Amino acid sequence: KEAAKALLSVQQPKLDPQANPETYSEALKSVQAQLSRGGYHVYTTIDKDIYESMRDIAKDGNNFTPDDKVKGTEQIGAVMMDSKSGAILGMMEGRDFFKEQLNHATQALRQPGSTMKPIAAYLPAMEKGALQPASVIDDVPIILKDGSRGFHIPENWDDGYHGLVTARRALNQSYNIPAIKLFVDVVGIKEAWEFAKKMGIVSITKDDYQAQTGVIGGLKYGVTVKELTNAYATIGNKGVFNETFLIRKITDSHGKVVYEHQLTPTTA
Structure with missing residues (x-):
């Protein structure tokens, strides 16, 4: 075919x-x-x-x-x-x-989980000039809007919060809160997904532009393995997408x- x-x-x-x-x-x-x-x-x-x-x-x-x-x-x-x-x-x-x-x-299509953090949070924030590896992010509880319950308080994988952490450590430890903050507040959801598209992530839907937890895998349908491979290959190719x-x-x-x-x- x-x-x-x-x-x-x-x-x-x-x-x-x-x-x-x-x-x-x-x-x-x-x-x-x-x-x-x-x-x-x-x-x-x-x-x-x-x-x-x-x-x-x-x-x-x-x-x-x-x-x-x-x-x-x-x-x-x-x-x-x-x-x-x-x-x-x-x-x-x-x-x-x-x-x-x-x-x-x-x-x-599968949910990408934390593999989306570098693609839609850290890289676009660095490209924007708003982040470097030593930048400090406050890993504390945040409240997000939720269409069904009214609000949602996301947690980290270890059920804890770690206060002031560097971007390097936050990404290394795959903390959710710093990634969400970058995705929503620093980069902006629309800009984040437009950046991801340039790296080969093309299965983003209109609903995903409203999802504040999309950066930690909360997408409507998800992405393919090929899309993720394309995105990470772009990183390995120093930002050049093929x-x-x-x-x-x-x-x-x-x-x-x-x-x-x-x-x-x-x-x-």
């Missing part, structure tokens, strides 16, 4: 899947059929050794809890990518992808290159 999307982007570059979903879906099916019988060769970014090693982890039942008749199979999703280019080197789609037909690395990609190039039956991925790095 990724190969079909890549080829379709060349054949019909103006076709927008968001604006014309039905037309896009039909065109995609046509290109998939074209690829299957047209003698095309598809070159991916996958490193076979890395992919097989990741699959071995997913196949080993000792790494997971036993299957449950109600909850089903415990799942896994993972992406390994080259932060310099965005090339996907390996992926775990899930433990029963061919049965479930759901890619737990690229499709399944969208993940799986298809390196496609050639036709005569060996002519009909699609080749082009890097489009942007500064987050």
Whole structure:
């Protein structure tokens, strides 16, 4: 399917899947059929050794809890990518992808928990010039508005508060209160999510712009593993974002290159 999307982007570059979903879906099916019988060769970014090693982890039942008749199979999703280019080197789609037909690395939305703190609180605050590692944040109880109960008092993972702490320690210890303060008061929710989008976090909803605890994982639906991998790869690439990609190039039956991925790095 990724190969079909890549080829379709060349054949019909103006076709927008968001604006014309039905037309896009039909065109995609046509290109998939074209690829299957047209003698095309598809070159991916996958490193076979890395992919097989990741699959071995997913196949080993000792790494997971036993299957449950109600909850089903415990799942896994993972992406390994080259932060310099965005090339996907390996992926775990899930433990029963061919049965479930759901890619737990690229499709399944999950709550990101504290992995969102650097992306939507600390980094945008530093980019804004309002924070440095030695900056002091007051880790004390705060009261947030709650649509159902009227108010909400968030807590830290250790059920305690720690007073004046440096940003470095607050992030290292994954304290919730400092992250929420940065997210809501220093950066601002709207600005925080706009910053996160530039790092590849694209599943943010309108409701998330109202969620004061979004920075600690309280999102409406969540994000994908691929989105988080993209964001952290941007950090590793010194703030330069490269969208993940799986298809390196496609050639036709005569060996002519009909699609080749082009890097489009942007500064987050």
